[in-house]
Each structure stands twice: as structure tokens, then as C-alpha cells.
Amino acid sequence: MRAHSTLTRRLLASTVPVALLLGLGANPGLADPMIGTNINGYGIPGAIDTPSAEMLPDATLGATLNYSDLSRKNALVFQILPRLTVALRYARFDSRPNGNSETRDHIWDRSFDLRFQFLDEDPDGWMPAMAVGLQDFMGTGFYSAEYLVATKTINPRLRVSAGLGWGRLAQDGGLGSPFGDRPGPDTEEGGKPNVDQWFKGEVAPFISATWQANEKLALTAEYSNDIYACETGIAEECPRGVWLSDKDELKNNINLSASYQLGENYQVSGYLLGGNHVGLQFSVAMNSSQAPYPSGIEKAPAPVRPRVAPSADPDGWSGAWSADPTAQPAIQKVLSDALDKEGQTLESMSLSANRAEVRIRNRRYMQGSQAIGRTARLMTRALPPSVETLVITTSEDGLPTSSVTLRRADVERLENSEASQIANVAVISDADPRPGDLTYTDGLFPxxxxxxxxxxxxxxxxxxxxxxxxxxxxxxxxxxxxPxxxxxxxxxxxxxxxxxxxxxxxxxxxxxxxxxxxxxxxxxxxxxxxxxxxxxxxxxxxxxxxxxxxxxxxxxxxxxxxxxxxxxxxxxxxxxxxxxxxxxxxxxxxxxxxxxxxxxxxxxxxxxxxxxxxxxxxxxxxxxxxxxxxxxxxxxxxxxxxxxxxxxxxxxxxxxxxxxxxxxxxxxxxxxxxxxxxxxxxxxxxxxxxxxxxxxxxxxxxxxxxxxxxxxxxxxxxxxxxxxxxxxxxxxxxxxxxx
Structure with a gap:
């Protein structure tokens, strides 16, 4: 293989991982990312120990518990963007006495992963999905690896992944070091990105295949060049030199697993590493867009009350009622009681013949727009028909933040339409900090x-x-x-x-x-x-x-x-x-x-x-x-x-x-x-x-x-x-x- 120049090696080693972050604004012309269902031993979509180019559904939060006599790996994984996966892992493995601590015979190591899918597969052609990843990319680097991987759907039941790996994924079967030698991790203080290691050292291939036997059961086989060299004592030097290294060597490079889906969110797997090490894994994944109660189970809001015809309430339409000093206190009391049942506090209110402003404190709804919508409905039921302009101001501990201004006619007309239509006619502006003619609700303070x-x-x-x-x-x-x-x-x-x-x-x-x-x-x-x-x-x-x-x-x-x-x-x-x-x-x-x-x-x-x-x-x-x-x-x-x-x-x-x-x-x-x-x-x-x-x-x-x-x-x-x-x-x- 022709040697690369120093400049070329540096550019390739730096620009590939940087693409993980610059690629956040993925090309909108790309198809949806390939979605995977199998979680590997490192807590991300993959086979057993090797990765794939698959993603989890956007906004999925997952966790894995993985155990074998070679290691214990617990991970949190999040699909932060449709094409960007991040993982935080906490792994335990045995160590030599006094190798890392005077009081422990084991090490708990923290590590982070990033993976970016930069190309989606063409389902009608030969193009596979492709991803680039950094595994344990800072600190001690016990599991440090980098990879390029491609995944292709052969048929609805069979997917195959193949790639090139560095670091941990190239402990055996190396094909050379195209980007230079790989330095050892700086483990004196830890916690730094190991940029000088990325895509350096020997590179080795890996391949895996997953067959979906039925809706619940998936069978996976992989060829991996991660041979657990430190855990088994094959490697002469390992990070910090603290590995116990007394486990049996793997007999071969073939790993096998069976995964069973328990309901929509849970998965249990059993696997065999190298023909002689058995392990178990439990995974859970929750998609934030798939709530147990997507529409909520709260009570339906009060319906909008359309105004009667002017001939049916001439005084109400004329605005003559606003001259009565008892009108606003009575209306404010009725509206305050109604809002309280909806989880809102009516802090203050101003009222004229054609305009009403209420300042509310939302005590119940995670989405402020839901509190505003319910308030608008109640205002149509409590206010005289001459009031056309509705202003709903949100207050946070006495801080008036934003005001939503609506025409009452729009609220009446668009009640049964899509929410986007009322959004198009609503005006959101900065709330006026001055109290003006606002009147605080009786008995609210202190x-x-x-x-x-x-x-x-x-x-x-x-x-x-x-x-x-x-x-x-x-x-x-x-x-x-x-306030x-x-x-x-x-x-x-x-x-x-x-x-x-x-x-x-x-x-x-x-x-x-x-x-x-x-x-x-x-x-x-x-x-x-x-x-x-x-x-x-x-x-x-x-x-x-x-x-x-x-x-x-x-x-x-x-x-x-x-x-x-x-x-x-x-x-x-x-x-x-x-x-x-x-x-x-x-x-x-x-x-x-x-x-x-x-x-x-x-x-x-x-x-x-x-x-x-x-x-x-x-x-x-x-x-x-x-x-x-x-x-x-x-x-x-x-x-x-x-x-x-x-x-x-x-x-x-x-x-x-x-x-x-x-x-x-x-x-x-x-x-x-x-x-x-x-x-x-x-x-x-x-x-x-x-x-x-x-x-x-x-x-x-x-x-x-x-x-x-x-x-x-x-x-x-x-x-x-x-x-x-x-x-x-x-x-x-x-x-x-x-x-």
C-alpha cells in the first residue's frame, strides 16, 4: 500500500471526525436514515461487538446492561439527531491489585461514543447506508476505536454490515497503518479527546449479518478482530497496565448471538464470543415521540361559546356595560374561578368595551400554548360580546413574559380547524412590564x-x-x-x-x-x-x-x-x-x-x-x-x-x-x-x-x-x-x- 504524506494523514485523521459535528445539518435531500433494531455490546446499533450503519429512531433514549466474564458494560444511548447517535458507557473489568487503586481489584471506566450516518442506502440499487464513528474517543481509551461501516438490506429479513476499524477493532488481522502509527492514550489525567489516535495504527476489516427469524427473534453472526487482547493477556501493553489478563483466549474471531424482543421497548440477548465466552445483555429503548398516552388523558376543555346576535343582546354588543363599576370585578371573579379549575391562576386583568387582557400563571400544562388555548376558550364564555380583542399574557412569578393577541372572531371561527390556522392569525409580542390599568385578582397576594x-x-x-x-x-x-x-x-x-x-x-x-x-x-x-x-x-x-x-x-x-x-x-x-x-x-x-x-x-x-x-x-x-x-x-x-x-x-x-x-x-x-x-x-x-x-x-x-x-x-x-x-x-x- 502506497504511503500517504504527513499532510494527507493529518487531514484524513482530523476531517473525518470533525464531519460528525459539521454534518448536523444533514442534506435535506437524503432519505430517512436506516433504522436498526439490534443493540450491540457497546450500547449502539450493531451486531455483537461490531457496529453497523443503522440508526435508532430519532429522539430514542436507550440503556443496556451487558455481562460476560470478560467485562461488564452499562450504557446510555441517545439518538440526538436523526443521523447522530451518542452513547455514554460505564464499564467494569478486573484489574491487578494496586494497579489502579489501593482499595479496589477492579476498574469502573467511563467512555463516550459518537456515530454519524452520512449516507443512506438506496433500497432499489446497490448503494448501502454508511456511517463513521468514534468509540471511547477521550480519556483512558480502554475501548478506543474508530470505524467506517456500510450496511445493506439484502432482503426484508437479512441485513449485512461490513467495515474497517482501528484501535480496539484492529487487535488482529491488521492490513497496515495507512494514516500512521497509533500512539498510546494519555492516561495520566484522562478526560481529553484522543485526537492524535483517531484513525491511526493498524486497520482491520469486520463483517456481520443479522437474520430476522420472525417478529421477535433475530440471529446474528459476525467476524470481529476485537479479540480481547488485554483481557486475555495476549497484548503486551494495555492502558495503565492494570488489566488482570487471566481469562481464556478466544478460540476464533467468530461471535454468535440470539436476540429476543420483549414487547415494543425491551430486548434480551445471549451471545458467544470466540467460541468459548458466554454473555447476556438486556436493552431498553424509549422513543420520546411514542408516549404511552400520545393525546394525554386530561379532561377536554370547555368549548368556545359563539356570541349571540346583536339583536339578542344589544347592551352587551354596545359596550354600555363597561360603564358599570361592578362589571369587571364580577367578570374577573367568574373567569378566575374557571381558570383555576383549568390549572391556571388569573393574576390580573384589564377590561374595556372592546379589549380584554389577562395575565395568567400556568400551573399545569407543559406546553404553554395549551394553557393559552384553554384560556382563550374561557374568555369567550365569560366576556360580553362587544369584547373583540383578547390578549393573554403569560406571567412567571410576576414577570410578564409574552403576550398573545387574538381576534375573538378568529377564535370562534377556527375552533374546529387545525392549530396552524389559529397560529397564523395570532400575534405574539413582548409583554408590557407596566401594570397600566390591570387589576390584581382579589385575595391573590400575599x-x-x-x-x-x-x-x-x-x-x-x-x-x-x-x-x-x-x-x-x-x-x-x-x-x-x-408579584x-x-x-x-x-x-x-x-x-x-x-x-x-x-x-x-x-x-x-x-x-x-x-x-x-x-x-x-x-x-x-x-x-x-x-x-x-x-x-x-x-x-x-x-x-x-x-x-x-x-x-x-x-x-x-x-x-x-x-x-x-x-x-x-x-x-x-x-x-x-x-x-x-x-x-x-x-x-x-x-x-x-x-x-x-x-x-x-x-x-x-x-x-x-x-x-x-x-x-x-x-x-x-x-x-x-x-x-x-x-x-x-x-x-x-x-x-x-x-x-x-x-x-x-x-x-x-x-x-x-x-x-x-x-x-x-x-x-x-x-x-x-x-x-x-x-x-x-x-x-x-x-x-x-x-x-x-x-x-x-x-x-x-x-x-x-x-x-x-x-x-x-x-x-x-x-x-x-x-x-x-x-x-x-x-x-x-x-x-x-x-x-
């Missing part, structure tokens, strides 16, 4: 709300204990003095759990407290690495107790000031300003905080460490429900840098995102992981129950808790508070306007 409920706190992906949990009771209370001035707090009492108070490093709790310092050996403030010192309290804790003031000084500017116990580890003052016109895809924000570290046990006590932290932030909403965010500023440890966040939100409320922060801390100062990164998942509770609700389940998943790149955890930040009532989000969920 408002006191409270709830007593159980809580579950979990921690995953820790090398010492992969899953930790805490269960207890939580009391939440909120007192709103006037925008809110006192809120939470009290928790732990009942049981595996989470316990622990000191960082190898110190005991007593030793760490005796040191009386909030700095590590490198002089970096311990702003998060000692977070377990706040856990395991048997006495009640107060995670949050704050007084917040929200205001809107102009039509496009929002402000917030929060003071008190802001989060479990910090108290102080947090200020924020956000510029966001309702019809703009761009928002700009700034936040400045002065906080002090809280005591580990005394809920009202503080330690010596205090810091000023803050960021300038830019938010942009792209097409396809994708949101990007850039934060630049100073973090809790005093380090300076930036955070990039990318999130996709689906029409049904699912949110999946990822973030990465890089600051001026060196790799040594930051520690294992090199920089802060993680993924987030947020699923509306109503998606699974069918009942309308604003509650969500999910959270952040990060590989490690480090001090660098750590931000203050402030609840009710302005962007998150107002995002659901901005024009872009309202239009995204407009299909539920008439629901």
Missing part, C-alpha cells in the same frame, strides 16, 4: 404554598461505588409577598440510603475537619471535591432558603436578585440580568454572585472560603429544537474560562444536552478528567402518566465531581424561568392549542 413529599437523591458513575442513593422526606414552602418578591425554602430529613459523609482523598471525616482548610494540595479551593462532606446527615438540612426579587424594567429585559442559602454548599447574594425579546432566537445574560461556603453540619453556619463568581452568557436557538449556550467568566474556585452547552428539546418536552467547561486550571490542578463535562436528561412527568404536569424527572450525569469549572447552583435562573413562554417555544408546541 400567596403561600407548601408541599410535603418524598425525595430521592442519586449519584452514579463513581469509581468507588457506582450507585449511591438517599431517600427521605422534603418540605417545600413559598411565600410571595407581592415578583418570593421567599422560598426547602427542609429535608434523610430516612435511609447508601450516601454517607466522606472526605476527599484518603482522609477520614475527622482528619479533614481537623485540617480546617478549603484548599487541596495544589492550592485549588475545594468547591466541589468535598461535596460528600454535606451528605449523610441524620438531622434535618436546609438545602435552600432564599428571598428573590424578579423584575422586568423594559419589555425585553429581565432581572433577578437572590439572597440567602442559595444551595447546600453556598450562601450569599446572586444577581442576574437577561435581555431576550420574545421573537428572538438570541438571548444575552449576565450574572454576578458573591457567596460563602456553608458549614458541613450547621445549616446556618459558614466556613472561611468566599468568592466572587459570575458569567456573561449567550443563548441561541437553532433549528430542530437545538439550543446552544456559551458562558464566559469566573467560576467558584476562582478559575476563569468558558462553558459550552448544547441541548435539544423535542416538541413533547424531552430535553437532552451536553456541556463542557475549560478554565485556566492546568491538568494537574484540575485532576482526573482534565476538564468538566457531562450530559443532562430531562423528561416531563406527563409524558409517562398522560396527566398534564409541569414536573420533570432526570438530572445531570457527569463522570467526576471536580473543582475546576464549577458554577453556583441557582434555582430559577431567568433563562429557564421565561423560556417556556417565549414565542419560539410557544410555536413549537402550538399543536396543543386546542387540546
Amino acid at each position: 400567596r403561600f404554598r407548601w408541599a410535603l413529599k418524598p425525595y430521592l437523591s442519586t449519584s452514579i458513575f463513581d469509581p468507588d461505588e457506582p450507585f449511591r442513593y438517599e431517600v427521605g422526606a422534603e418540605a417545600v414552602a413559598e411565600y410571595e409577598f407581592v 415578583g418578591l418570593v421567599l422560598a425554602g426547602t427542609v429535608r430529613q434523610r430516612v435511609l440510603g447508601t450516601t454517607k459523609q466522606e472526605a476527599p482523598g484518603n482522609l477520614t471525616v475527622e482528619e479533614y475537619e481537623d485540617m480546617d482548610t478549603d484548599y487541596d494540595e495544589n492550592g485549588v479551593p475545594r468547591v466541589r471535591s468535598d461535596s460528600r462532606m454535606y451528605a449523610g446527615n441524620s438531622s434535618p438540612t436546609i438545602p435552600r432558603l432564599t428571598l428573590s426579587w424578579y423584575a422586568k424594567p423594559t419589555e425585553t429585559v429581565y432581572t433577578r436578585v437572590t439572597t440567602g442559602l442559595i444551595e447546600r454548599a453556598y450562601g450569599g447574594v446572586s444577581t442576574e440580568v437577561l435581555w431576550w425579546p420574545t421573537n428572538s432566537n438570541l438571548a444575552i445574560g449576565a450574572e454576578l454572585n458573591r457567596v460563602k461556603k456553608r458549614d458541613f453540619r450547621d445549616v446556618f453556619g459558614f466556613r472561611d472560603y468566599e468568592v466572587t463568581t459570575g458569567h456573561l452568557s449567550a443563548y441561541y436557538t437553532f433549528g430542530y429544537g437545538i439550543r446552544g449556550q456559551l458562558d464566559v467568566g469566573q467560576y467558584l474556585a476562582g478559575d476563569k474560562g468558558a462553558t459550552i452547552t448544547v441541548e435539544r428539546e423535542f416538541a413533547n418536552g424531552w430535553r437532552v444536552g451536553a456541556w463542557a467547561s475549560k478554565t485556566d486550571l492546568s491538568d494537574e490542578e484540575f485532576g482526573e478528567g482534565s476538564f468538566d463535562k457531562g450530559v443532562s436528561i430531562s423528561i416531563p412527568l406527563g409524558w409517562g402518566t398522560g396527566e398534564p404536569s409541569l414536573r420533570r424527572v432526570g438530572g445531570d450525569i457527569r463522570s467526576l465531581s471536580r473543582d475546576g469549572g464549577s458554577k453556583l447552583r441557582v434555582e430559577e435562573r431567568l433563562y429557564d424561568k421565561v423560556r417556556d413562554s417565549q414565542a419560539g417555544k410557544l410555536y413549537q408546541g402550538w399543536g396543543r392549542f386546542w387540546r
